[in-house]
Amino acid sequence: MRAQPSLELGQHQQLALTPQLRQxxxxxxxxxxxxxxxxxxxxxxxxxxxxxxxxxESAAQAERLDRVWTSSVPGARAAPPDERPEPGQPTSLIDHLLQQLHATRATERDCLLxxxxxxxxxxxxxxxxxPSALSAGLQPELDIENQEWHTALRLLQSFDPAGVAxxxxxxxxxxxxxxxxxxxxPDVLACADRLTDHLEDLGAGRWGRLCEALGCDRAQLDAAHRVLRQLNPRPVSPWQSDPVHYVTPDVLFHREAKGWQVSLNPAIEPRVRLNPELVEGLADQTLSxxxxxxxxxxxSLIHNLGQRRQTILRVAEYIAQHQQAFLETGVAALRPLTxxxxxxxxxxxxxxxxxxTRLKYAQTPWGVHELKFFFGSVVQTRSGEETSTLAVQSLMRAMLACEPAGKPLSDMRLAQGLAEQGVVIARRTVAKYREAMGVPxxxxxxARAATQG
Known part of the structure; x- marks a missing residue:
């Protein structure tokens, strides 16, 4: 049967996004x-x-909310609402080393090296x-000798941080x-110093071979190993940290006489309007x-900004209403929410x-959290009530903080401890939550406790 081209009429529904809706x-x-x-x-x-x-009145409201927040959160300190902390400008490693070089009595020639x-x-x-290989990059007339390079190296290695160069x-x-x-x-220090020449065996855990090579017993070897674990293999890491980024909350949860209230943060509230002078001047004209x-x-922009404010506020108000227990007592009281x-x-x-809720943050008595923080899956308790995974992890974190150093809690013991608090979940679920928390x-x-003890 041959296919024949034809025209047909049909009806179907399709959602078309207008430019205003996209915005x-x-x-x-x-x-x-x-x-x-x-x-x-x-x-x-x-x-x-x-x-x-x-x-x-908006500035006064911001100041009032700041006072309310300070009074409702123990230890909170007031700050002007428009004052956002700027990341500090840390001293660079080179500047840190140069400051120490200038404090020495090194000659100009040594400073150059x-x-x-x-x-x-x-x-x-x-x-x-x-270091002597660097001579090629300097003027030939300087005629730098190898011993001078090694002297300069020893000087640089004496600077803070220890281990540099x-x-x-x-x-x-x-x-x-x-x-x-x-x-x-002194004996442990000497053993640790010798141990630095056997790092491969140390990493492989060849304890017997190490005791024989160093002429020490296992107790002294363990003590030397603990010393090395306190050192930093990357001594300049403090100068390589990422700059601090501050989060300004979009929403403020604050307690008032009638309960927990929600307000948008007036310090970052966008304020735009039609220019009244231009609009008035154009009123009697035919616009191009x-x-x-x-x-x-x-x-459209002004209308959509208003819609954005209203939607965020409604969502935050529902969260505050649903998570009253969290606002009162903390993470362990978080309820599941989808x-x-x-x-x-x-x-x-x-x-x-x-x-x-994407990248919108709320200031609460228990820190600043993204609004997505308040959403979590459901965990059933023994009494038939529901709690959230974050609340269960909070309980686990409290148990792990109190575990004996030499007898850490197994996943089964954690599951039993949760059951005693009314949260009955399987051992494999505990293991999944523990891994999500980054706990080994x-x-x-x-093993870590034994090494560090």
Whole structure:
């Protein structure tokens, strides 16, 4: 049978997203930082929009909320709502080393060589080649001798952090041992120093071979091993930490006479409006197509920002109502909550709730948490009530914090301890939660305790 081309009429439904709806969804998903960027872009592109300074009553509200928060949270300290802490600018490793070099009585020639060595340190703080090989990069007339390079190297290795400019891991550990020699008994220190030449056997756990090579018994070997574990194989790591990033909460949970209330943080609330002077001047004119489009976009943005505020506030209010026990007593009292439950209660789509909780943070008596923190799967308790996985992990964390150092709690013992508190879950579920918490098995914790003890 041959296929014949034909025309047919049919009806079907399809959801079409208008530009205004796309913008509303995009704004709802934005974090506060991303929203600032979107608004800045709109202000730059649209001449009819202008930024609005906080009104006096808004500033007063921010101050009042800050006082309420300070009084409701023990140990909280007030800070101006518009004062966001800036990440500190730590001293670089090179600056740290140069400060120490300038405090010495080294000659100008020695300082030149030390600075040249500093420039060759790798990301671990090591210098993995013969310093004399650097002579080729200096002026020939300097005529640097090998002994001068080694003198400069010894000077650099005497600086803080101990272990810097080592040629390998063994030398890095030995430099730290010598810098901290007064912390351990001489015999243990000497054994640890010799042990740095047998790191391969140490890593493989060849205890018998090590005792024979070092001429010591197992107790002394273990003591030396504990000493090495206190050293840092990457001595410059404190200078390589990532800058601190601060989170400004979008939502404030605060206690008042009538219970827990929710407010949007006025310190980061975006404020834009139509420029009243321009709009008034255009009122009696026939607008060009470009101005009509700018007017439409400006009104759409203002409307969508209002929708965003309203949606986030409604979701946060439902969370506060559902998680009253958490606000009163902490993480162990978290109740299970799903996106579907909130969506049904607020008559919104699940994707809307997901967007409204993405990268939105709430200030609570127990820290600043992303709104998604309050959502978790259900765990059944013995009494038939429900709790959340985060609450169970909180109980486990409290049990692990009190476990004896030499007798860590097994997964079975953790399951029994949870059962005694009314939470009955299988041992394999405990193991899954423990792994999610980043806690190693009891056998590994016991071995670490034995090594460190």
């Amino acid at each position: 509303a969804l995009a704004l709802l998903q934005c974090s506060s930082q991303e929203l600032d960027q979107e608004i800045a872009r709109a202000l730059a592109d649209n001449p009819l929009l202008e930024s609005v300074d906080p009104e006096p 030390v600075v040249r060595l500093m420039g060759e340190l790798d990301e671990r703080g090591y210098l993995e080649f013969d 080592a040629r390998d891991l063994s030398e890095c550990l030995r430099l730290q041992l010598r810098a901290r020699a007064d912390e351990w008994p 197509p470009d101005l009509r489009d700018s007017m439409r976009q400006a009104r 996106l579907r439950e909130v969506a049904q209660a607020l008559e919104l789509h699940e994707s809307t709730i997901s967007r409204a 098995p009891a056998s590994v914790r016991k």
